[in-house]
Amino acid sequence: MGILLLILPATIFAQEKWGLRRCVDYAMQNNISVKQADVQARITALQLEQAKFNKIPTASFGTGVGLQFGRSIDPTTNLFTTQSFLSQNYQLQGGATIFSFGRLKNAVSVADFNTQAALEDIEKTKNDIALNVATYYLQVLQAQEQMNIVSVQISQTQTQLDNTKKKVDAGSLPELNLAELEAQLATDSSNLITARTSYEQNILALKALLNMDMAAPFVVETPPVERIPLDPIAELQPGDVYQIAKATQPQQKANDLRIKGAEKNILVARSSLYPSFSGFYSLGSNYNNQNQGQIGFIPVNPPIGKVNIDGTDYQVYPNQPLNQPIYAKTKYFTQVGDNFTQSIGINISVPIFNNGVARIGYKNSKLNLESLKLQKDLADQTLQSNIYNAYTTAIASMEKFNASGRSVESAQKAFDFATKRYEVGLLSTLDLITNQNNLLRAKLQQLANQFDYVFKMKVLEFYKGQGIKL
Numbered sequence: 001m002g003i004l005l006l007i008l009p010a011t012i013f014a015q016e017k018w019g020l021r022r023c024v025d026y027a028m029q030n031n032i033s034v035k036q037a038d039v040q041a042r043i044t045a046l047q048l049e050q051a052k053f054n055k056i057p058t059a060s061f062g063t064g065v066g067l068q069f070g071r072s073i074d075p076t077t078n079l080f081t082t083q084s085f086l087s088q089n090y091q092l093q094g095g096a097t098i099f100s101f102g103r104l105k106n107a108v109s110v111a112d113f114n115t116q117a118a119l120e121d122i123e124k125t126k127n128d129i130a131l132n133v134a135t136y137y138l139q140v141l142q143a144q145e146q147m148n149i150v151s152v153q154i155s156q157t158q159t160q161l162d163n164t165k166k167k168v169d170a171g172s173l174p175e176l177n178l179a180e181l182e183a184q185l186a187t188d189s190s191n192l193i194t195a196r197t198s199y200e201q202n203i204l205a206l207k208a209l210l211n212m213d214m215a216a217p218f219v220v221e222t223p224p225v226e227r228i229p230l231d232p233i234a235e236l237q238p239g240d241v242y243q244i245a246k247a248t249q250p251q252q253k254a255n256d257l258r259i260k261g262a263e264k265n266i267l268v269a270r271s272s273l274y275p276s277f278s279g280f281y282s283l284g285s286n287y288n289n290q291n292q293g294q295i296g297f298i299p300v301n302p303p304i305g306k307v308n309i310d311g312t313d314y315q316v317y318p319n320q321p322l323n324q325p326i327y328a329k330t331k332y333f334t335q336v337g338d339n340f341t342q343s344i345g346i347n348i349s350v351p352i353f354n355n356g357v358a359r360i361g362y363k364n365s366k367l368n369l370e371s372l373k374l375q376k377d378l379a380d381q382t383l384q385s386n387i388y389n390a391y392t393t394a395i396a397s398m399e400k401f402n403a404s405g406r407s408v409e410s411a412q413k414a415f416d417f418a419t420k421r422y423e424v425g426l427l428s429t430l431d432l433i434t435n436q437n438n439l440l441r442a443k444l445q446q447l448a449n450q451f452d453y454v455f456k457m458k459v460l461e462f463y464k465g466q467g468i469k470l
Helices: 002-014 020-030 032-053 103-170 175-210 238-248 250-271 332-338 357-423 429-466
Strands: 060-068 085-099 276-288 292-300 305-309 312-316 322-329 341-349
Touching: 020 032, 020 103, 020 175, 032 103, 103 175, 103 250, 103 429, 175 429, 238 250, 238 357, 238 429, 250 357, 276 332, 357 429
Parallel strands: none
Antiparallel strands: 060 085, 085 276, 276 341, 292 322, 305 312
């Protein structure tokens, strides 16, 4: 067992440790919420791309092959026929918006503002994750310090237990003193288990934020809490911090961008109330496998009548032979070229009545703008409240930390005096344990106040735009 205890710390020490900066950077790349925000931003970027493409004229090409029989219209002659035939058609068509009261242009602006807002949403998500990472990181450090304090307490109790056992064996102290110290040692061990459990739970919560395998080895750096740099409280006045945060926080930027997008969306909705002009074009051709065309002629000299002379019939022929046409199936590409058609024109769309869809949409766009402005006001109010609360609690935490320092000093003096009196037999074991527990509680409270103060100060620094750093 002794060898295992010697090897275990060396193994832990050999593991690569995670500092706060590394944890935050890893979370930015792997946290699921950040990835979701990134996917949403890419979807919004595609909507912007689509809005830009909507300004470009459209073009579509199609062809079809079919067998027609019975009474039908020959697509190459537009005449009725009863002959079965195989036909094919080609068509290239498209159009372009000429004028729509700025609908397409403003739609691009709406999509552009929404895309920028989505990028700010990514930054907001990253900031929230960074703040959560810092929270659990500090809780890990606090739990680790609690384990250190309780371990010292166990060591002290064990020393007292060993000394008391010697005196009990020598008959100078009753066995009750030994039993009380053994009970205290059990309580201290239970406190250590509680602190270790809290440490492990915070490690798991931190791993979840980092989207790491829960079974993966993970050891955090443990900078002394008293060496964590903090800005002077005088430089973190809530009014000044709020003005900075209002201009720099991603949530506030996203709100401003969405309001600008909503203003443009009103123009998009209003354009639906007015006429629009668009152009169209079409190119096409047809083919019929039974279509025939003249490919030449041959001279013929058929009789044009009879003449009876003296009772005998004689055939009458023209002076010049006639040209008789020769027909054959028209070749594929010849038909396609001969049947080529083109068209171009302008469409005018005038909204007269569409069940109120356009007008209701216009009114809804204005209400949406009003709603976004209220959301912005609420977000600004929440931000201001959070900053002032953080400042107030930071002041309170600082005062509690200073007061708890004095409590630790007093408890330490009381414990030192109690130890000396106990060693000379002037103090009972129960009184010694009481003083020892008072010192433990004072140290743990001081530690809690110290970490709470550090965290509140880091929140203020975060709102000031300095990020999270230890």
